[in-house]
Amino acid sequence: MAAIAMRFETDRLFVRRFAAGEADLFYRINGDPEVVKHIRPAKTREDSDAFFTENLAMYQDGSVIGRHGIFIKSTGDFAGTFSLLYLSGEVDIHIGYALVPGAWGRGFATEVTRRGITHFFDKADKETLYAITSATNVTSQKVLLKAGMQPSGQITEHAQVLERFSVSREQVQRATGVSTAY
DSSP states (O other): OOOOOEEEEOSSEEEEEOOTTOHHHHHHHHTOHHHHTTTSOOOOHHHHHHHHHHHHHHOOTTOOOEEEEEEETTTOOEEEEEEEEESSTTTOEEEEEEEOGGGTTSSHHHHHHHHHHHHHHHHOOOSEEEEEEETTOHHHHHHHHHTTOEEEEEEEETTEEEEEEEEEHHHHHHHHSOOOOO
16 A cells, blocks of 8 residues: 555645554444435445455555545544545546534535545546535535536436536636646
């Protein structure tokens, strides 16, 4: 596995790869039915540990792909996970996040998503970034809109119809006035 690497930071948060000994943090997200209710069924500890091992194997030098830990700068506390993953196949990439309940309602989701979008366009040779959410997850839909993403139809994954959002490199450049160069 590659060394632990910070991916990016915001005013209040930093996002980095998980370390091999952090399966407990990963389980705090993936084993909590309330946290993952719009993502997937909660995992048992054994299944979460296996999922964690799969996640660590995704880390490749120079790649944006993977699930990363979100930590609060001022305390070092674990706040959740941030991900950039393939949507279907290995072409389109989607952004995602999940926060522990203690981090809910503090604006962290919007903050990490906004910065995650610019990070993606700085590091990836793609022109569009996607996000998906269940139709019932109105809170995440609001986060995606605040972060600059726009509704772009629906897709079906694992027999579930999901709302799709997207943002282009050009839209980010217009909104920020900053060139996102790969």
